[in-house]
Amino acid sequence: MKEHRDDDKVSTSLVSSSSSSSSSSSSSSSDLLSPCPVLHSKFLLDEDDLLLELKMSEDDPLFEKKKYILQKKGLDHMEQVYLKGTASPDWIITTLESLLQRARTIQLNELELYFSDLAVYPPAEFYSPRNELEALNSILSAIKISVSCATDKKITALEDLHAATLNLIRDFGAKYRDDMNMIANHSCDKENQLIHWGVCNGVKTKLHIAYFEGAGRGAVALEDLEVGDVALEIPVSNIISEDLVFESDMHPVLASIDGISSETIMLLWSMKEKFNNNSRFKIYFDTLPETFNTGLSFGLDAITSLEGTSLLDKIVEAKEHLRSQYEELFPALCSRYPAIFPPEMYTWEQFLWACELWYSNGMRVMFPDGSLRTCLIPIAGFLNHSICPHILRYGRVDPTMKSLKFTMSRPCKVGDQCYLGYGNLPTSDLITFYGFIPQGCNTSDVIRLDISDHESSCENSMNSGQQDHMVRGTWNSHNREIFYYGLPPPLLEDLREAQCPQHCTNNLTLGNLENEIEVLENLRSTFDALMDVLGDPALDDRTNCCWDVKLAFDFKDIERGILSSVIASCDDGIYLVKEEYRNCMTEDIRG
Numbered sequence: 001m002k003e004h005r006d007d008d009k010v011s012t013s014l015v016s017s018s019s020s021s022s023s024s025s026s027s028s029s030s031d032l033l034s035p036c037p038v039l040h041s042k043f044l045l046d047e048d049d050l051l052l053e054l055k056m057s058e059d060d061p062l063f064e065k066k067k068y069i070l071q072k073k074g075l076d077h078m079e080q081v082y083l084k085g086t087a088s089p090d091w092i093i094t095t096l097e098s099l100l101q102r103a104r105t106i107q108l109n110e111l112e113l114y115f116s117d118l119a120v121y122p123p124a125e126f127y128s129p130r131n132e133l134e135a136l137n138s139i140l141s142a143i144k145i146s147v148s149c150a151t152d153k154k155i156t157a158l159e160d161l162h163a164a165t166l167n168l169i170r171d172f173g174a175k176y177r178d179d180m181n182m183i184a185n186h187s188c189d190k191e192n193q194l195i196h197w198g199v200c201n202g203v204k205t206k207l208h209i210a211y212f213e214g215a216g217r218g219a220v221a222l223e224d225l226e227v228g229d230v231a232l233e234i235p236v237s238n239i240i241s242e243d244l245v246f247e248s249d250m251h252p253v254l255a256s257i258d259g260i261s262s263e264t265i266m267l268l269w270s271m272k273e274k275f276n277n278n279s280r281f282k283i284y285f286d287t288l289p290e291t292f293n294t295g296l297s298f299g300l301d302a303i304t305s306l307e308g309t310s311l312l313d314k315i316v317e318a319k320e321h322l323r324s325q326y327e328e329l330f331p332a333l334c335s336r337y338p339a340i341f342p343p344e345m346y347t348w349e350q351f352l353w354a355c356e357l358w359y360s361n362g363m364r365v366m367f368p369d370g371s372l373r374t375c376l377i378p379i380a381g382f383l384n385h386s387i388c389p390h391i392l393r394y395g396r397v398d399p400t401m402k403s404l405k406f407t408m409s410r411p412c413k414v415g416d417q418c419y420l421g422y423g424n425l426p427t428s429d430l431i432t433f434y435g436f437i438p439q440g441c442n443t444s445d446v447i448r449l450d451i452s453d454h455e456s457s458c459e460n461s462m463n464s465g466q467q468d469h470m471v472r473g474t475w476n477s478h479n480r481e482i483f484y485y486g487l488p489p490p491l492l493e494d495l496r497e498a499q500c501p502q503h504c505t506n507n508l509t510l511g512n513l514e515n516e517i518e519v520l521e522n523l524r525s526t527f528d529a530l531m532d533v534l535g536d537p538a539l540d541d542r543t544n545c546c547w548d549v550k551l552a553f554d555f556k557d558i559e560r561g562i563l564s565s566v567i568a569s570c571d572d573g574i575y576l577v578k579e580e581y582r583n584c585m586t587e588d589i590r591g
């Protein structure tokens with residue numbers, strides 16, 4: 001797994017940080033750990049009022065961009081909300097709405113910032129499930145801090161605000177139901193043994209394990225879990241981290257290899273440890289699947305089916321990277337140290353299995369000494385991913401308890417599956433490193449554009465390499481007005497400038513409108529070409545196809561959906577601009 005936002009699971013950037021695959025993983029994981037743009041609260045000593053200050057952290061690398069957005073929306077990045085001694089229901093609704101507008105912006109990630117549309121006011125209802133949950137939970141944290149300092153009189157107002165925020169979280173979560181069918185009567189003996197082992201070793205859990213169609217094991221709430229409840233707590237001593245390798249006979253050999261990453265060391269250790277009958281983690285290794293079925297195991301048919309998609313390059317690059325990593329180490333290590341690296345345990349197939357294990361189950365954990373390590377975490381490894389997870393932040397070891405806590409960011413009813421957020425991962429990463437497509441609309445799914453290849457007038461002048469451009473399903477965007485059309489504002493802006501360098505404003509002049517039509521028509525033809533490469537969906541033969549070919553076809557459908565929404569937005573835009581052009585002509589003639 002991946003994330004570990006202060007919180008999530010990690011998608012490991014296993015083996016090395018140089019591959020494109022690993023870089024995407026590590027970026028999401030840094031999300032998790034990075035200083036969360038928290039809301040601070042502060043108090044006024046005034047008799048009747050309490051001041052709740054929502055302040056953006058200046059450590060946030062996106063601070064300046066977010067500050068700019070807040071200003072554009074007429075919100076100050078340090079705006080203060082006065083809490084009255086008594087709170088009317090109307091006051092609570094308005095106050096919460098105002099807090100939420102600010103918190104949503106503060107919690108935007110880089111991708112959401114790219115697509116955010118400053119021209120829409122009132123601002124979009126929400127940006128993504130992750131953003132909404134982060135925003136609401138950050139308000140809860142701010143209120144919690146305030147309560148600890150407030151006088152009795154204001155505590156009531158804070159409690160009302162707290163309750164209203166919890167209601168919003170509950171209502172929001174209720175809209176997202178991942179429909180996974182539990183497989184009744186599936187034996188969970190091995191999983192139960194692992195839980196028993198964990199509990200004997202200090203694990204506390206409010207989850208049990210069940211099997212789900214299409215997802216293997218998942219964790220189910222044993223009782224109603226509320227926001228703030230700790231669903232699972234794992235003592236550090238039960239975490240598989242590089243400390244274990246220090247104790248093993250392979251450590252001196254591995255430590256002497258120049259430039260080897262700690263992830264690679266862990267991976268090589270686990271390849272042997274899984275065969276060790278005396279391993280302290282034998283029960284854990286016994287629960288692991290024999291095959292992982294991630295994109296890294298795609299066969300030739302599936303790879304061929306991906307022609308024209310971004311997933312094809314991702315999988316091929318990741319696989320080539322792993323192959324070259326393997327060949328750098330083997331058979332050399334087996335020949336030189338056969339007792340430490342028995343050849344039968346270090347085949348390419350075993351290596352790939354271990355890579356899939358670490359990519360799909362590794363979590364990045366921040367230890368109290370400040371070190372950030374990729375770890376395997378027994379029991380937590382049963383948690384599946386959702387785009388609207390119950391557990392958002394989880395990667396930081398509690399220095400007092402010396403444990404990792406999985407705390408609820410939204411409620412989960414008894415008997416429901418409890419989901420983790422692996423990170424803001426696009427479906428291409430989820431297929432490559434985890435082997436599944438999440439339910440619902442994944443707002444991280446984008447199609448990146450190589451603008452330098454854009455023919456015609458856009459060539460050379462586009463964007464001067466400063467910003468990577470991309471599109472996503474335009475159903476995610478709210479502004480369909482002229483000059484917006486649901487398309488990404490930075491992309492349109494760069495295209496306009498490439499088309500007409502003198503362009504400076506979006507005024508309704510004939511020149512601007514002519515330029516706009518050309519921009520949209522060029523864009524449309526670019527996306528038509530991309531769509532053609534994906535081929536006719538009717539030719540995707542799904543009868544009796546294998547798991548990997550099915551995933552490949554499903555991914556193609558996702559990209560087709562994005563492209564057709566963009567093409568439709570271009571068409572609507574061309575229509576809109578031409579109408580406006582005609583209106584301007586008519587006015588010019590009249591004038």
Ligand SMILES: C[S@@+](CC[C@H](N)C(=O)[O-])C[C@H]1O[C@@H](n2cnc3c(N)ncnc32)[C@H](O)[C@@H]1O
Pocket residue numbers: 001214215216217218360361380381382383384385386433434435436437438439
């Ligand atoms: C950390 S493990 C979670 C436990 C896993 N289901 C198992 O049985 O071991 C991650 C793997 O779970 C599966 N998975 C996680 N979330 C999923 C989802 N929403 N839908 C389908 N499969 C999912 C994928 O196979 C992924 O590689």
